Amino acid sequence: MAHSPRKGSPARWAAVVLPPLCLGGLMAWAAGVFSPAAVSPSHFMQRFQKAGALDRGFRRAHAKGMCATGWFDPTPEGRALSRSGIFRGEHLPVMGRFSLAPPLPYLPDNPAVARSLAMQIRTPAGEDWRMALVDAPLQAMRDVDDAYAFFKAARLDPATHKPDPAAIRAYAAQRPWLKTAFEQAKSHKQTSDLTNDTYNSLDSFILTDEAGKKTTVRWSAVAREPFRPAADSSVNDGNYLFKRLVQTLDQRPLSWDIVATIARDGDPVNDPSQPWNDADQKVTVGTVTFTKAYSEDESPCGPMVFDPTILPDGIGVSDDPLLGLRSSVYMKSYATRSAEHKTPSMVTPGDINNPTLTPDGKGQ
């Protein structure tokens, strides 16, 4: 009988970490992401550290989060686009993580902060689809150089928890190709909650069907909950966004349609900072329904890495340079935080058991 390595043993750790690490490294190398003169994943770690990331076992970005479990139900339209087992028609388990985008694990919830949703959908045969989506309409960067400069410009002031507008203005002024991304960010209407927000991949992916036909898509998880605008001032509870998500899940499931926007000729498929044609076809490939929330300190999604290049056959990466970069940096963040002693997350098991809002305004 074959024995799997003991839980927590170096062999088990290596078995879990090395294959994706190698994949990420190879992808970055193949994409020419890190030339000898360029920045490395370690440089990004330093940049996140300066922006408030803590060396206490937290993700170096999207550090504050909470987990949720549920189900994915594919549509026949999804099956027509991709030969992946994900779309074969089965009711599949989903592991999700809702988060705030900054590197600050103890950031109090507030209406201005960017939010995100990461998901893993798995088939019984072991096919594994990981997604990491944000609620921005476009990405304010197109390549490694932009990304490195962006994380410096966008870091939050520790006192105000807001970015320095002058630094953002300077970053944008030097990059005229990001004009539309900034305009759309400005006109973007933030929703009241995590429950009614829509989350986007921005990077594009290539689907392959049974006959080998390829289709390039961007993903969105579109909330079925109605839009309500974010209030101007935050509720004075540092976890109000997460607690309200828990309160809703205590009453009823919450669903997001997984929508593929299909690229047409002329859509920039390797640049997440540029818009696609408004008339592009949108196809719902399935629905994710979350039923239960967990603190990330009590769920396997806490330690997990949602590297968007971990994909099943039938879904592949595009030649967007940010995907190779993301893979190598996520794996570096994962390896770094896995070796640290983790301190408790801000959304605690107590918040999950009793999500009543309190006027404590707790935070970093």
Ligand code: HEM
């Ligand atoms: C289209 C662009 C991007 C999107 C949609 C995106 C989205 C996300 C999301 C949703 C997460 C949270 C995943 C989770 O809950 O575990 C995440 C984590 C992270 N992101 Fe990104 N991201 C993007 C670009 C980047 C770039 C360019 C970098 C840096 C080069 C970066 C660095 C990170 C890091 C370090 C983490 C934490 C990884 C971990 O420890 O698990 N992201 N991203």
